[in-house]
Each structure stands twice: as structure tokens, then as C-alpha cells.
Amino acid sequence: MFIQIEPNSDISIYEQLTRQIIEGIAKGDMQPGEILPSVRNLAADLGVNMHTVNKSYHELERKGIVVIRPKSGAVIRPKEERVLNAEQLEAIERNIKPVVAEGMVLGATEDQIESMMKKVFADLQLTTCEGL
Amino acid sequence: MFIQIEPNSDISIYEQLTRQIIEGIAKGDMQPGEILPSVRNLAADLGVNMHTVNKSYHELERKGIVVIRPKSGAVIRPKEERVLNAEQLEAIERNIKPVVAEGMVLGATEDQIESMMKKVFADLQLTTCEGL
DNA sequence: TTTTTTGTTATATTGTGTATATAACAAATT
DNA sequence: AATTTGTTATATACACAATATAACAAAAAA
Numbered sequence: 001m002f003i004q005i006e007p008n009s010d011i012s013i014y015e016q017l018t019r020q021i022i023e024g025i026a027k028g029d030m031q032p033g034e035i036l037p038s039v040r041n042l043a044a045d046l047g048v049n050m051h052t053v054n055k056s057y058h059e060l061e062r063k064g065i066v067v068i069r070p071k072s073g074a075v076i077r078p079k080e081e082r083v084l085n086a087e088q089l090e091a092i093e094r095n096i097k098p099v100v101a102e103g104m105v106l107g108a109t110e111d112q113i114e115s116m117m118k119k120v121f122a123d124l125q126l127t128t129c130e131g132l
Numbered sequence: 133m134f135i136q137i138e139p140n141s142d143i144s145i146y147e148q149l150t151r152q153i154i155e156g157i158a159k160g161d162m163q164p165g166e167i168l169p170s171v172r173n174l175a176a177d178l179g180v181n182m183h184t185v186n187k188s189y190h191e192l193e194r195k196g197i198v199v200i201r202p203k204s205g206a207v208i209r210p211k212e213e214r215v216l217n218a219e220q221l222e223a224i225e226r227n228i229k230p231v232v233a234e235g236m237v238l239g240a241t242e243d244q245i246e247s248m249m250k251k252v253f254a255d256l257q258l259t260t261c262e263g264l
Numbered sequence: 265t266t267t268t269t270t271g272t273t274a275t276a277t278t279g280t281g282t283a284t285a286t287a288a289c290a291a292a293t294t
Numbered sequence: 295a296a297t298t299t300g301t302t303a304t305a306t307a308c309a310c311a312a313t314a315t316a317a318c319a320a321a322a323a324a
Contacts, residue, residue: 048313071322079239110250
């Protein structure tokens with residue numbers, strides 16, 4: 001995995017880790033069904049504490065992205081299981097709202113925000129090759 | 133102003149305040165050029181500390197949404213001054229990225245995310261009446 | 265079946281950020 | 295002249311982030 005932690009970021013380490021793992025899955029760097037590195041191994045690789053990685057994995061489980069098998073590992077949920085329920089849809093909308101509002105107030109048009117979204121979407125899905 | 137603070141939220145008070153002020157401006161509840169309530173008044177209204185409100189106002193200034201005139205007040209920047217610079221565009225994109233990535237991994241399609249964005253956009257711009 | 269690795273749990277410490285409280289200051293406003 | 299304003303300073307309490315160490319029991323590997 002290609003994860004880069006910035007210790008002096010205003011984003012906490014476990015949050016940086018969580019985001020980068022999510023982006024990694026989105027990009028296809030990590031396939032559904034795969035097991036994430038053990039908390040001890042990844043912690044050693046990144047030079048952070050075991051518990052910080054563990055916290056990130058549990059955050060991913062809370063979001064419904066991985067399933068933690070006790071004493072075994074964190075498995076990326078297969079695509080079949082990724083059916084958006086109402087709760088998750090609301091969570092996404094709750095996340096989008098402040099971002100869009102801030103963009104609007106700063107003077108961005110709907111088109112600008114939409115094209116930004118599409119750009120991000122395209123960047124992430126570049127290596128996924130959905131249709132194959 | 134119609135601001136509601138949830139003390140037991142996982143979002144900090146000054147962050148809740150910042151978001152709701154931004155949404156208020158987006159909706160048109162507060163017009164550009166208007167002066168935000170004094171930190172002491174708003175703090176008293178909401179039942180929070182003066183410094184918490186002050187922190188929120190400075191966060192709004194950092195984002196480029198208000199201008200603080202020392203010993204006077206925080207003024208909502210007029211629309212004419214709202215020209216998105218490169219830095220702000222990057223900030224918006226940086227905010228959008230993790231939200232879109234999470235949505236994708238949870239199984240949302242580009243269309244789903246796009247329509248969610250448009251819904252949020254429409255809700256916020258409902259009372260703005262741009263063209264009048 | 266040993267040995268190793270695994271996540272889990274517990275305790276403790278350090279540092280940072282949030283939020284509050286109180287007070288005083290000087291400039292702006294009334 | 296009196297009040298209100300943001301600013302600055304100090305102090306306290308609390309929660310969270312991150313680390314360190316240790317021990318445990320189950321899973322995986324030898």
C-alpha cells in the first residue's frame with residue numbers, strides 16, 4: 001500500500017489513514033475481499049502506534065467499508081454487500097452539505113462544483129475499470 | 133439568526149456554528165455586507181462562551197467569508213469580492229475528495245452523488261433568488 | 265502440536281484541542 | 295462621557311489523539 005502520513009497535519013493520523021485507505025479502495029489499489037495489513041505491520045511500516053491503526057480500522061468498520069474478523073484481520077467488504085441503505089445515504093448527504101455550502105458562499109457556481117466533483121470522481125475511478 | 137447548537141454532537145461547537153453561519157449566508161438569511169452579531173451577544177443567545185463564538189468568526193475570516201474589522205465587528209464579504217482564487221478552489225476540491233471517495237466505496241454511483249449534490253444545492257439556494 | 269501472529273483489553277502518560285471563566289485593555293460606537 | 299466592541303491574557307476542566315507497555319486468548323502458520 002502507498003500511504004503517506006503527515007505528522008504535522010491538522011487532520012489526525014487515524015483520520016488521514018482512514019481516508020487514504022478509502023481512496024485506495026476507490027482507486028482499486030485494494031480489491032474487495034482482500035485483508036488489510038495487520039495493525040502491527042502497518043503501524044511499523046508507517047512509524048505510528050498500533051492503536052492508531054486499530055482505531056482507523058474500526059472507523060472503517062463503523063462506516064461499513066470493512067468487516068473485522070476477531071483475531072484474524074479486517075476484510076474489505078465485497079461489492080455485492082455494498083448496497084446503500086438509507087442511513088448511509090443520509091451520512092453521505094450530511095457530509096456533502098457543508099462542503100457545497102462553503103463552495104457556494106465562496107462564489108462557486110453549481111457547474112463549477114459539479115465539474116470538480118466529476119474530476120475527483122474520474123481521478124479515483126481511473127484504475128478501477130468498472131466495466132471489465 | 134436561527135442557530136441551534138447541539139452540545140453533545142461529535143462536531144465541536146465552534147465548527148457547528150461556523151457551518152450554520154455559512155449555510156445561513158448561502159440561503160440568503162444573512163446578506164453580504166451585513167455585520168454578524170457581536171461575539172458577546174451571540175454567545176449569550178446560544179448559551180456558549182464568548183471565545184467559542186470568536187473562534188468561529190476567525191475561522192470564517194480564514195475561509196475568506198467575512199472580514200473582521202477590529203473592535204467593530206465581522207462583516208460578510210460582498211458578492212463582488214467573492215472571486216474564487218486558486219487556493220480556494222483547491223480547498224473546495226480537498227474537501228470534496230474524501231466525501232466522494234467514501235460515497236463511491238459505499239457503492240454510490242456518480243449519478244447518485246451528483247443528484248445528491250444538486251439536491252443540497254437547490255435546498256440552499258431556494259431562498260436566495262439569484263436573478264432578482 | 266508447538267510457535268508465531270493476531271486482534272483485544274488494560275493501564276498509564278504526554279500532548280493538543282475544546283470550552284469555559286474571569287479580567288483587563290484600548291479602540292470604536294453610541 | 296458612557297457603553298460596546300474585539301483583543302489579549304491567564305487559568306481550569308475535560309475530552310481526544312497518540313504513544314508505550316503488557317498481558318491474554320484465539321487464529322494462523324510452522
